[in-house]
Amino acid sequence: MSDDRFDRARLDELAHHAELREYEFASAAPGVGGFVARFRAAWNSVATKWQVRPLIEQQSAFNAALVEWLARRQMGKGAAGERDLVAERIAHDRGVTALNRDVAAVGARAARTLSLTLSQGEREPEALSQRARGQRAARRLRLAYFSPLPPARSGIADYSAELLPALAERADVTLFSDETAAPGGLPRRPLDAFPAERWAFDLPLYQMGNSAHHSDIYRLLLRFPGVTVLHDYILHHLLAHLTLGAGRFAAYAREMGYALGDEAAPLLRDIRSGRAANPLYDVALNERLLDSSLGLIVHSQTVAGWIHAARPAARVAVIPLVVTPRPGRSRRAELGLPPEALLLASVGQVTAAKQLPLALRAFRRLLAFVPQATFLIVGEVLPEVDLAGTLAELGLGERVIRLDYVESLDAFVDWAATADIVLNLRYPTLGETSGAALRVMAAGRPLVVFDHGWYGELPDDAAVKVPPLDEEALLAALLELARDPERRAALGAAAAGYVAAQCAPAAVADAYVAFLTAVEPAA
Numbered sequence: 189m190s191d192d193r194f195d196r197a198r199l200d201e202l203a204h205h206a207e208l209r210e211y212e213f214a215s216a217a218p219g220v221g222g223f224v225a226r227f228r229a230a231w232n233s234v235a236t237k238w239q240v241r242p243l244i245e246q247q248s249a250f251n252a253a254l255v256e257w258l259a260r261r262q263m264g265k266g267a268a269g270e271r272d273l274v275a276e277r278i279a280h281d282r283g284v285t286a287l288n289r290d291v292a293a294v295g296a297r298a299a300r301t302l303s304l305t306l307s308q309g310e311r312e313p314e315a316l317s318q319r320a321r322g323q324r325a326a327r328r329l330r331l332a333y334f335s336p337l338p339p340a341r342s343g344i345a346d347y348s349a350e351l352l353p354a355l356a357e358r359a360d361v362t363l364f365s366d367e368t369a370a371p372g373g374l375p376r377r378p379l380d381a382f383p384a385e386r387w388a389f390d391l392p393l394y395q396m397g398n399s400a401h402h403s404d405i406y407r408l409l410l411r412f413p414g415v416t417v418l419h420d421y422i423l424h425h426l427l428a429h430l431t432l433g434a435g436r437f438a439a440y441a442r443e444m445g446y447a448l449g450d451e452a453a454p455l456l457r458d459i460r461s462g463r464a465a466n467p468l469y470d471v472a473l474n475e476r477l478l479d480s481s482l483g484l485i486v487h488s489q490t491v492a493g494w495i496h497a498a499r500p501a502a503r504v505a506v507i508p509l510v511v512t513p514r515p516g517r518s519r520r521a522e523l524g525l526p527p528e529a530l531l532l533a534s535v536g537q538v539t540a541a542k543q544l545p546l547a548l549r550a551f552r553r554l555l556a557f558v559p560q561a562t563f564l565i566v567g568e569v570l571p572e573v574d575l576a577g578t579l580a581e582l583g584l585g586e587r588v589i590r591l592d593y594v595e596s597l598d599a600f601v602d603w604a605a606t607a608d609i610v611l612n613l614r615y616p617t618l619g620e621t622s623g624a625a626l627r628v629m630a631a632g633r634p635l636v637v638f639d640h641g642w643y644g645e646l647p648d649d650a651a652v653k654v655p656p657l658d659e660e661a662l663l664a665a666l667l668e669l670a671r672d673p674e675r676r677a678a679l680g681a682a683a684a685g686y687v688a689a690q691c692a693p694a695a696v697a698d699a700y701v702a703f704l705t706a707v708e709p710a711a
């Protein structure tokens with residue numbers, strides 16, 4: 189078949205599928221399957237049909253316009269209308285996302301109503317009794333929980349492992365994950381099972397971060413909106429991985445268009461031609477997620493403020509990161525250091541944003557005043573960081589001890605507890621809250637951070653905050669701490685107290701349930 193005939197055949201196929209049709213409900217459930225299907229159809233007719241029908245008509249019209257445009261392009265007549273089509277596509281994407289969120293809210297209400305109806309043994313949805321309505325508040329939430337889980341090398345996997353036992357005491361939690369192990373013996377289902385089983389849950393709860401660990405979770409979140417725990421405000425790296433990483437520049441352009449509107453086109457042209465880099469820290473690419481979510485949980489007032497500035501109507505709760513205090517022990521003897529040696533450390537994955545070269549430059553200058561100082565690096569070094577080159581350039585090979593990724597969380601805490609001073613110098617911020625920093629604080633160690641984002645919200649008596657990228661200020665802070673062991677001890681004690689008061693799993697789980705109950709649509 190010639191290319192021309194092949195293109196015409198594909199256009200004919202697209203035209204055939206351009207018109208959407210309303211969904212017909214069915215159920216494979218034994219016994220009550222017929223009732224379930226009839227209930228869903230009845231509820232759909234009352235609650236969602238009149239919202240979805242305009243969406244079907246809009247999507248069908250857009251599909252038809254797209255097929256027509258493609259046909260004109262094939263004949264060389266479509267270039268003039270390209271900008272209009274792009275603008276229409278952006279508006280369509282935003283409208284569909286908002287409508288999908290609204291339908292998900294109605295669906296959550298329908299799922300709760302159906303479960304109460306069946307539990308009361310009623311034969312028709314109209315027979316839902318006042319008693320069943322009164323039981324709504326007393327019944328535990330049924331949550332479908334999505335997150336990376338151990339042994340994934342992810343801070344969010346560790347976070348979920350700590351949160352889940354406390355959350356499972358307060359709600360019925362089913363994990364949706366392709367990991368074979370389930371923390372705490374909780375029920376686990378594969379990710380691809382959720383679409384068929386979603387009616388069994390009041391809400392999906394998505395743990396979302398800016399890494400490839402969240403690729404499949406992100407796709408499900410957009411299809412089946414729920415409550416999102418946003419660990420990183422910026423998601424550009426994840427979206428670039430899902431689009432550009434798969435060779436799909438058009439999909440990347442679509443996300444940029446959703447975020448920036450008309451401003452995206454010139455930037456995309458520069459990116460594609462190589463005149464501009466991907467704006468990984470300047471464009472969050474979280475707009476579609478914000479518009480999809482029924483509610484958002486974040487860990488800092490900074491990120492809550494950013495969300496409200498972008499989406500004033502968003503429902504947002506600030507809930508601290510969960511950290512279980514662990515009794516870390518010093519492993520200083522394993523390092524062979526003399527008792528008087530001052531040990532500085534960087535703990536956690538080493539990325540370019542952790543600014544380790546700057547920390548090492550300040551450390552080299554500190555040696556002029558504290559010649560017995562040693563620097564400990566604990567964590568996987570990503571390829572983007574030329575640590576060996578930096579150490580050679582600074583002549584620090586013998587003054588720096590390197591440990592790779594630490595598999596055990598207890599061992600991680602031990603190494604944090606071994607240091608006299610710990611540096612966590614992330615800049616720029618992705619809107620993250622650092623679990624590694626909080627574990628250092630929980631271990632009672634003095635912490636030095638850059639004064640911005642969540643780090644700037646830490647109490648002044650629980651961490652030392654210096655201006656971002658200011659080497660002189662960093663050196664001065666390190667020198668002061670090196671000379672004042674009593675101040676180091678006071679900082680560590682205040683840090684441990686702060687984490688114990690703010691990040692206890694029980695308090696965090698209580699805050700989760702309170703917000704999820706408020707977000708869940710009333711029956």
